[in-house]
Amino acid sequence: MSNEVQKPAPDNGVPRHVAVIMDGNGRWAKKRFLPRIAGHHAGVETVRQLVRACGEKGIEVLTLFAFSSENWRRPEKEVSLLMELFITALQRETKKLHENNVRLLVVGERDAFSPRLQDEIAAAETLSQHNTGLTLVVAANYGGRWDVTQAARRLGEKIEAGELRAADITPDMLEAHTVLHGLPEPDLFIRTGGEMRISNFLLWHLAYSELYFTDILWPDFDARAFDEALRSYAGRQRRFGRTGEQVEQGKGA
Ligand code: IPE
Ligand code: IPE
Ligand code: MG
Numbered sequence: 001m002s003n004e005v006q007k008p009a010p011d012n013g014v015p016r017h018v019a020v021i022m023d024g025n026g027r028w029a030k031k032r033f034l035p036r037i038a039g040h041h042a043g044v045e046t047v048r049q050l051v052r053a054c055g056e057k058g059i060e061v062l063t064l065f066a067f068s069s070e071n072w073r074r075p076e077k078e079v080s081l082l083m084e085l086f087i088t089a090l091q092r093e094t095k096k097l098h099e100n101n102v103r104l105l106v107v108g109e110r111d112a113f114s115p116r117l118q119d120e121i122a123a124a125e126t127l128s129q130h131n132t133g134l135t136l137v138v139a140a141n142y143g144g145r146w147d148v149t150q151a152a153r154r155l156g157e158k159i160e161a162g163e164l165r166a167a168d169i170t171p172d173m174l175e176a177h178t179v180l181h182g183l184p185e186p187d188l189f190i191r192t193g194g195e196m197r198i199s200n201f202l203l204w205h206l207a208y209s210e211l212y213f214t215d216i217l218w219p220d221f222d223a224r225a226f227d228e229a230l231r232s233y234a235g236r237q238r239r240f241g242r243t244g245e246q247v248e249q250g251k252g253a
Pocket of ligand 2: 021071199
């Protein structure tokens with residue numbers, strides 16, 4: 001499946017691609033003396049609102065870290081409840097996402113999921129594949145190191161097949177084999193929950209993203225909190241190695 005998004009980049013301070021580590025569900029629940037899974041349930045509602053907000057603002061891609069390759073280390077009970085939550089969320093939300101012209105992509109190592117969950121994912125992706133609104137990328141059993149490794153492996157296979165010379169490998173070529181191929185790079189990265197780390201999320205793609213961290217716990221990350229992140233983004237100067245003066249001059253040209 002091609003991930004291609006073919007639209008010019010808007011120069012209005014609105015990011016084309018927002019990538020989010022949705023963190024803090026467990027602490028949100030703990031504060032309320034609730035089981036951790038109650039926090040994950042509350043987090044689904046935040047996702048719903050954020051998807052709507054992104055659609056309204058004309059953001060093209062929203063990538064959400066839903067389950068990391070390291071999250072299997074959690075207690076078995078929490079993992080199985082999270083898997084159930086994915087299934088019910090897909091069943092409940094797919095139709096509405098489709099009606100709202102959202103295209104869903106799920107990226108990560110899917111083989112580890114139950115056949116039932118894999119089927120639900122495939123059905124949701126197929127249903128929404130031609131939609132032209134927001135592209136919603138859900139990273140599930142995703143790890144940045146895995147992504148770069150599988151891309152490298154595929155280039156290696158081409159070398160073995162005699163289709164490619166090692167000396168001809170370019171960054172673009174590697175990028176083209178990562179799971180976000182064809183999508184614009186994340187302009188804005190948001191992590192809720194107060195931790196200042198990447199936790200093996202998009203290691204390749206965050207190279208030049210603007211980073212935004214907030215202490216707000218994911219279930220509390222509402223429209224206002226998102227607007228605040230967007231305001232912070234809009235106020236930054238993205239230099240990509242150039243000087244501030246060069247960037248200013250480029251704007252006037
Ligand atoms: C993020 O919230 C959701 C997942 C990792 C699935 P956490 O569950 O990590 O919440 P905290 O960090 O324990 O508060
Ligand atoms: C990162 O959150 C993964 C997701 C949000 C899905 P974690 O809460 O698992 O990250 P660490 O382990 O605390 O860094
Ligand atoms: Mg956490």
